[in-house]
Amino acid sequence: MADNDSQIADSPGEVLGPFTDVLQRFTSNFWEVAAANVPKDLHWKSLLLMVFLGVLLFWIRGGHGAKTVQGAEHKCGLLEYLLPRDIYTHLSARVDIWLYVLERILRPLWAVGLFATIGAITEQSTIGLLQNVFGGTPAMESNIAWMLLYTLLTLLSYDFIFYSIHYTMHKLPALWALHKIHHSAEVLTPLTRYREHFLSGPIWAAGAAIGYSIPAGVFAYMFDGGITQVTVMNVGVFTLLFGFNGAFRHYHVAFHYPRWLSKWLQSPAMHHTHHSYLPQHWDTNMAAVTSIYDRIFGTLYIPEKDEFTPWGIGPEKQGEHRTFWQNTVGPFRDWYRMLTTRNNTKTQTDTFNT
Ligand SMILES: [Zn+2]
Numbered sequence: 001m002a003d004n005d006s007q008i009a010d011s012p013g014e015v016l017g018p019f020t021d022v023l024q025r026f027t028s029n030f031w032e033v034a035a036a037n038v039p040k041d042l043h044w045k046s047l048l049l050m051v052f053l054g055v056l057l058f059w060i061r062g063g064h065g066a067k068t069v070q071g072a073e074h075k076c077g078l079l080e081y082l083l084p085r086d087i088y089t090h091l092s093a094r095v096d097i098w099l100y101v102l103e104r105i106l107r108p109l110w111a112v113g114l115f116a117t118i119g120a121i122t123e124q125s126t127i128g129l130l131q132n133v134f135g136g137t138p139a140m141e142s143n144i145a146w147m148l149l150y151t152l153l154t155l156l157s158y159d160f161i162f163y164s165i166h167y168t169m170h171k172l173p174a175l176w177a178l179h180k181i182h183h184s185a186e187v188l189t190p191l192t193r194y195r196e197h198f199l200s201g202p203i204w205a206a207g208a209a210i211g212y213s214i215p216a217g218v219f220a221y222m223f224d225g226g227i228t229q230v231t232v233m234n235v236g237v238f239t240l241l242f243g244f245n246g247a248f249r250h251y252h253v254a255f256h257y258p259r260w261l262s263k264w265l266q267s268p269a270m271h272h273t274h275h276s277y278l279p280q281h282w283d284t285n286m287a288a289v290t291s292i293y294d295r296i297f298g299t300l301y302i303p304e305k306d307e308f309t310p311w312g313i314g315p316e317k318q319g320e321h322r323t324f325w326q327n328t329v330g331p332f333r334d335w336y337r338m339l340t341t342r343n344n345t346k347t348q349t350d351t352f353n354t
Pocket residue numbers: 166170179183274
């Protein structure tokens with residue numbers, strides 16, 4: 001088997017991209033990689049940066065900009081501004097922790113394998129398709145302009161897949177049953193980013209693998225595998241952008257961008273709106289990093305400064321998604337309801353027909 005693999009890899013014209021490389025390396029140190037799979041934005045350096053930005057916002061805005069448990073802006077002192085007791089002791093924030101723990105325990109069972117396999121298959125298919133259409137790799141020389149383009153296209157590709165999955169999760173009832181767990185958060189803390197049902201993880205990971213590996217395949221073909229993305233101090237530009245945005249957008253302090261910039265990039269405050277249950281906020285701002293796809297598909301909503309954003313799934317349904325247990329079994333109960341309701345409707349129709 002190994003011999004076959006090396007023959008394939010050594011055969012002329014075969015281009016190996018980073019995802020195939022990742023697959024080969026991961027099979028040997030699966031658990032090591034899984035253990036190191038702790039989100040970057042929860043490392044102390046990232047959290048410290050967030051607190052620093054929080055202090056800066058407090059100072060610039062004279063104590064305004066932090067939101068209460070109800071999602072309303074209020075003026076307060078520095079400590080309450082940065083670490084409000086009623087948010088961090090809220091049941092919702094505690095449930096975030098247990099959902100995160102469960103998801104992380106189950107993650108090694110699928111994460112690395114799924115990410116590497118789907119990524120490698122997509123990448124190799126992309127390379128194969130290009131070879132079929134255009135022949136062998138042109139083996140172009142990489143330079144900073146190409147690296148920037150590669151970085152930008154990866155960002156746009158990932159954001160498009162993220163948007164598509166997110167949109168489908170909001171619109172398709174069977175998937176909303178899963179994604180609702182993220183939206184049942186009644187307060188926002190940096191950990192809320194990882195408040196997901198454990199079955200949502202593989203969907204997001206598969207999407208990310210596809211989003212990254214299509215441009216990886218295209219650029220590996222063009223440059224015969226000899227191109228990398230632009231990094232700043234060894235960190236990918238994309239990781240920087242999304243890491244920062246991802247943590248701060250689940251922070252109770254509203255961080256707005258100027259309106260013109262919000263038309264291009266999702267400001268953290270735009271995600272406050274995404275978590276609001278008010279009808280005008282529902283199903284808006286669904287991309288991860290840019291605002292481009294929300295603009296194209298008409299889901300962009302740029303909130304006013306400190307707009308009221310009550311978080312959660314609304315008073316009517318919130319009672320069903322409060323505890324850890326409710327949020328863990330909730331999707332299964334919803335799916336069961338969907339199936340039985342459909343069967344009941346079908347039986348009724350059959351009765352009318354006869
Ligand atoms: Zn959502």
